Each structure stands twice: as structure tokens, then as C-alpha cells.
Amino acid sequence: MELPETLLNVIDQLSKIPGVGDKTATRQTLILAKWSTEDLNSFGDAMKNLANLKACIDCGMYSDNDQCEICSDSERKKDQSICVVENVTDCLAIERSGNYSGLYHILGGVLNPLMGVGPEELKIDSFIKRVRSLDVSNVILAVNPSVEGDATCSYIKQVLPDNIEVDRIGFGIPMGGSLEYLDTMTIAKALENKKKM
Numbered sequence: 257m258e259l260p261e262t263l264l265n266v267i268d269q270l271s272k273i274p275g276v277g278d279k280t281a282t283r284q285t286l287i288l289a290k291w292s293t294e295d296l297n298s299f300g301d302a303m304k305n306l307a308n309l310k311a312c313i314d315c316g317m318y319s320d321n322d323q324c325e326i327c328s329d330s331e332r333k334k335d336q337s338i339c340v341v342e343n344v345t346d347c348l349a350i351e352r353s354g355n356y357s358g359l360y361h362i363l364g365g366v367l368n369p370l371m372g373v374g375p376e377e378l379k380i381d382s383f384i385k386r387v388r389s390l391d392v393s394n395v396i397l398a399v400n401p402s403v404e405g406d407a408t409c410s411y412i413k414q415v416l417p418d419n420i421e422v423d424r425i426g427f428g429i430p431m432g433g434s435l436e437y438l439d440t441m442t443i444a445k446a447l448e449n450k451k452k453m
């Protein structure tokens with residue numbers, strides 16, 4: 257038995273979502289088929305509106321306006337610091353921690369010459385301009401530890417004006433973690449980032 261075209265179309269669209277296989281897409285589509293017209297319309301509208309999503313002209317965060325909520329908040333400029341992250345989810349993770357009240361720069365990746373990702377792709381030029389124009393005194397590099405991440409941090413440190421304090425966040429043993437189960441790289445990084453008690 258073949259399902260009607262209307263259902264097949266939805267299954268086809270849902271299975272484009274990473275991590276959603278054919279079976280899950282079919283199950284979810286059959287659930288959606290029971291929704292009211294009103295709920296289906298708002299679901300469809302929300303998807304359609306995604307096409308209008310903007311990126312903040314200053315930091316690169318997703319935004320409904322030209323400038324995101326964080327960049328347009330004058331309180332967050334008072335910290336005189338910019339935290340550099342690889343992507344939006346890293347920015348959200350730091351925001352969730354509640355320990356940071358400055359601005360962000362979202363790179364959208366890390367330097368990777370083999371994949372054609374250079375300083376222009378990561379908008380490092382506009383980041384440096386922003387550091388100067390906002391009178392930033394401290395840059396925090398919250399880039400994940402990897403060969404490319406380390407190279408990206410070294411590059412940024414090199415192109416920033418000398419009077420800016422540049423810190424890289426420490427990586428190491430996760431809370432509740434046990435040394436026994438960690439890989440050697442994590443332990444090495446943890447030792448490297450040790451702090452005085």
C-alpha cells in the first residue's frame with residue numbers, strides 16, 4: 257500500500273532534517289496528520305518565517321532585526337569585552353551559564369585552509385574593527401580545542417592590537433568527570449590550564 261502523496265511530501269521534507277530517518281519522519285507525519293488546521297497553519301507559518309531570519313550585522317548571531325538583542329543592549333557594552341565563539345550553539349551555552357555579560361563575535365567556524373575557510377569567511381576583519389570602535393579591553397577566545405581551533409586562536413591573538421588582553425577559556429575535566437575515563441588530550445589540556453588554589 258502506498259501512502260497518499262500529501263503524506264509522502266511531508267515525510268520527504270521531515271527526513272531532510274539531520275538525524276531524522278524515514279521511519280521517524282513517517283511516524284511524525286502521521287502524528288501531524290491529526291493536528292487541527294489552526295495548528296498546522298501556525299507550524300507552516302513558523303517554517304516559512306525562518307526564511308526571513310537575519311544575522312546580526314555586528315556579531316553574526318541570529319536575529320529578527322539588523323542588530324541582535326545582545327548587541328543592542330547598552331549594558332553589555334559596559335564590560336568592554338567580546339567573547340569569540342565558533343557557532344550560535346556555543347554562544348547559547350555561554351549565555352546559559354550566566355557567567356558572562358559582555359558581547360560576542362560568532363565566527364561561524366574555524367580557520368581551515370584545506371576547506372577554503374580563511375579569515376574573510378570568519379569575518380575577522382569586521383571583528384577587529386569592532387574591537388577598536390567599541391573600545392574593547394578584553395577578548396575571550398571560547399573556541400573549542402582542536403588543531404584548527406588552536407590555529408584560529410593564535411591568528412586572532414596575532415591580529416588584535418597589542419593593548420588588548422586576550423584570554424582563552426580553560427578546557428579540562430568536566431564537572432563530575434573522572435580522570436580514569438578521560439582521553440589523554442583532555443587530561444593534558446586540563447594540566448595545561450591549571451590554576452593556583
Ligand SMILES: [Zn+2]
Nearest residue numbers: 312315324327
Ligand atoms: Zn549581535
